[in-house]
Amino acid sequence: MAHYSAPKQGKASQLIDVIVLVALTVGALFVPLWLGMAGSTKTVSNPAEAPTWEALGQNAAQAAQYEALGYDPASAHDLILARFDYSFTAGALIAMIVVVVLYYVLLLRFSESEYREVIAEKFGEK
Amino acid sequence: MQTWNYIEYAAWGLSALFGLYMLVDWFRTDTSYSEDVLTSSREGELEALTEEEHKA
């Protein structure tokens, strides 16, 4: 195989490449944030009517620790009762699996073709 | 408490100082050495070795 010699990259082109990468990175973190799709928040689905430690499901030892931390039943109410929602749809799960698997397949396929080129140039054809 | 306000200013000041040190040193390094010397590092420094042996 012919020896591949890479072109020398100019300063401006190098700069553009860096800007593209940074823009993509910042985008990947902030776009989900801006669209408000990010993360799971906890919600209180069963609020207690008159918050006492018993109503919040706390025994004496647990209540004592909360009091030591400076909480009373009213201020600890949201902290104690908020729960995550772990329900999901099969469609979303399948979509995630497909995306992850596709990504790795793409990676391995492209890598393999590039790798063969590297080995061929490094060690010569068989 | 005023002390913490001074500490805040001190933190801003020190940050600027460290940042400035790096920028100035970076600029001086880049202007006093050639790009070839600065980017002469090779992985494991083996590349240069193998390239030479190929030529030999």
Next chain:
Amino acid sequence: MADIDITSKTMDGMGPHGTKVGLLRVLGPAHVWALGVGIVLVGEYMGWNFAVGKGGAYAALIACWFAGILYTCVAMIDSEVTSTVAAAGGQYTQAKHIVGPLMAFNVGLYLTFAYTMLEAANAITAGYLISVVATMTGYEGALDQRPFIILSILFLAWLNYRGVLATLTFNLVITAIAFVAILVLFVSTSGIIGTGIVQHAALFEGHELPYGWIGVLAAMHFGLWYYLGIEGTTQAAEEVRSPARALPFGTLAGIMTLLIAATLTWYTCSGVLPWEFLGDGVNGSVAPLFDTARLSGSNALVWLLGIGTLFATLASANGCINDASRAWFAMGRDKYLPGWFGAVHPKYRTPYRSIVFLVPIALIFALGAPLDQVITFSILSGLLEYTFMPLNIILFRKKWPMGSIKRGYEHPFHPLPAIVLLCLCGITFFAVFLGYGTQLVAMIGFYIVVSLWFHFWRYRFVNRGAQFTMPWPKPQGY
């Protein structure tokens, strides 16, 4: 070629050959330990407790141990490959030699992002801690945390800029102090010395598994946080005096330290703090070990753990700057990124341009994004990297079977660790999906886009054969 042997000190092929200015080889095994444990130990001081919130205290313990198995596999696999592929860039360089260029480019980005995000998370925590100290010493009003966040990043970047030996010696000292603080807290609260204050049975009553078993799966997401970053030891490969010996030693000693620290942390905190408070790292316990010390009633412990928390965050940010810049530098050197980044400082012998370039990136995230998002971004990059590792070791053993090249360390029971690791990664993907599915897809979308960008545009600047630098025979099957 026969005169090169990676396990030898004098003939490992890393002489000053052709390189006019290279990285300096000054580190010993203790520095490798400090780099690995230093990055991770902050995970016991903050962040792991999100796992408690995800599934309760028992779920967090199960996640702690399963993540421990995951990372033991990571450490074993990593030790074998890196004791053979000893170069800055770590897993990036491994991927380049074993899987292929596009994989290497992705791995390099995982590394840079996992560490830069972790660095941002550390800076946020350091800023928060200082505001707590201000309140404790009687300051009224809200302290501006930004100057402290910026100062911690700039100070550590400056330290890194000035040389690797001082940087990691500093890390060794503060990591050791932070680790000892955990031991002291455990000894003094568990009843080994004096009266214990832990009361697991009473605190767990009625809240054993608040979400059932799905909570245990969900907890795996933040279970990684107990150990995330231990694989960073490999980044020091080009700066260690004898990589084939020091890297496996430092890495495996590191994972053992962390398994101990993680279990003790769980035991102490869950025995003192109620799980709803412990598990909420935003409105509840931001720094669980510190909060445990506050309830111990001992002022000395409060200060010790306060200092421990601060040191742990600084050690971690410090190691992250070191690792992220090495990975970025290695990619620049190979022209995977603009070659401009592949420069070494002629006097301090550090990849100074990469260090400076990553400072504003870390600042954007430290000042602009909430803590759990930053942590998730870091964990996701780490997770993608751990999924790559089993593929890497399987291909490594296939292309270069045992005996075909000299290895500094050979991990036992192959391919069992690889398979276990792959399964645990699958479970963790599911756990992330339960809470942060959108980010997961957004992030993989990002990696797909940059992969296409690399394959069709960027790769033209890379020399083909020359990037394969290891003195190995031709791989089998090519």
